[in-house]
Amino acid sequence: MTKLLAILPIAFALAAVACGPGKTVASPIDVADPAFAHGKELYTANCNKCHGYADPHLLADDKWPEMVEEMGTKAKLEAADRQAVLQYILAAKKQ
Numbered sequence: 584m585t586k587l588l589a590i591l592p593i594a595f596a597l598a599a600v601a602c603g604p605g606k607t608v609a610s611p612i613d614v615a616d617p618a619f620a621h622g623k624e625l626y627t628a629n630c631n632k633c634h635g636y637a638d639p640h641l642l643a644d645d646k647w648p649e650m651v652e653e654m655g656t657k658a659k660l661e662a663a664d665r666q667a668v669l670q671y672i673l674a675a676k677k678q
């Protein structure tokens with residue numbers, strides 16, 4: 584029994600690493616420019632289904648396109664919507 588209790592925190596730690604972004608934000612960052620409003624809407628509705636909202640500062644600008652392709656596909660977003668989410672994340676990262 585004591586052995587099991589000792590293993591539990593390690594199991595939880597591994598699960599947290601395996602299942603989602605390392606750094607998250609409580610709510611999506613506001614971007615004043617209305618050009619990014621649709622991307623923010625899509626991000627808000629789709630990107631916290633499996634893990635918390637990934638902090639836009641988590642990745643470099645040149646790493647986000649591939650990540651949004653992969654995650655947008657998981658979220659079943661169309662190509663145009665993945666583009667909108669990507670543009671929103673890059674704009675939010677500059678805030």
Ligand code: HEC
Nearest residue numbers: 601602603604605606629630632633637650654655657658
């Ligand atoms: C169907 C579930 C699911 C949805 C929806 C989803 N993700 Fe993920 N996400 C995951 C899983 C699982 C991982 C970890 C493993 C991997 O990369 O597949 C992950 C990892 C990530 C990471 C990597 C974090 C790191 O620490 O390297 C980022 C960033 C991310 N997601 C962003 C997003 C964004 C942005 C969206 C919305 C377009 C999204 N996710 C939607 C399941 C999902």
